[in-house]
Amino acid sequence: MKFKEETIDKETLYEGKIVDLNLHDVRLPNGEVSKREIVNHPGAVAIIAYTADDKIIMVRQFRKALEKEIIEIPAGKLETGEQPEETAKRELEEETGYKTDQLTKIGSFYTSPGFSDEIVHVYEAHTLYAGTVATDDDEFVELIEVTLDEADKLIESGDIHDAKTMFAIQHVKLKRIQNS
Structure with a gap:
């Protein structure tokens, strides 16, 4: 994958009845590190x-x-x-x-x-x-x-x-x- 972001750390900020919220530290395709707030939902x-x-x-x-x-x-x-x-x-x-x-x-x-x-x-x-x-x-x-x-x-x-x-x-x- 050309633009894949690798998760290098993950913190769960909230676990709820419908969604969870996680904060990911990711390594970008250019080698820099950034943060991603991800809402997980079961579908x-x-x-x-x-x-x-x-x-x-x-x-x-x-x-x-x-x-x-x-x-x-x-x-x-x-x-x-x-x-x-x-x-x-x-x-x-x-x-x-x-x-x-x-x-x-x-x-x-x-x-x-x-x-x-x-x-x-x-x-x-x-x-x-x-x-x-x-x-x-x-x-x-x-x-x-x-x-x-x-x-x-x-x-x-x-x-x-x-x-x-x-x-x-x-x-x-x-x-x-x-x-x-």
Whole structure:
């Protein structure tokens, strides 16, 4: 690797429920030493799920880091030892009350590679059936269903303002263009 940075020392600054923060001393490709603050995250999934009438299932929730409510596709953190597809099925049911036996992976992406190793695996779910909503004790969500046009308007208004949801909406739009 041409630009590899070798970690020569590492200090854990914080170990949390969702993320850990580590400070790395690294040797740069030119031999100099620098510091890197790295947020470690176990990874996550996001699910773009469709109702029988082709609406997209989303959730509205307050995001403390942003100090506002946003609308997102259902998503959640990987648990230790859990495969992304299992997490996607679990999170879909927990947040929306819908279950599926058919998930299609549409891609993965790193959220902020400059300081975090978090990767989000995005799935698509079409054939849904009733399950049970079981949000976490500290999780409050409102279920909403939108058309693709309504999703575009929510992006324009800033109500949808996160990468995973925008990535999923773009996927749907491209897929529809390819299939027309």
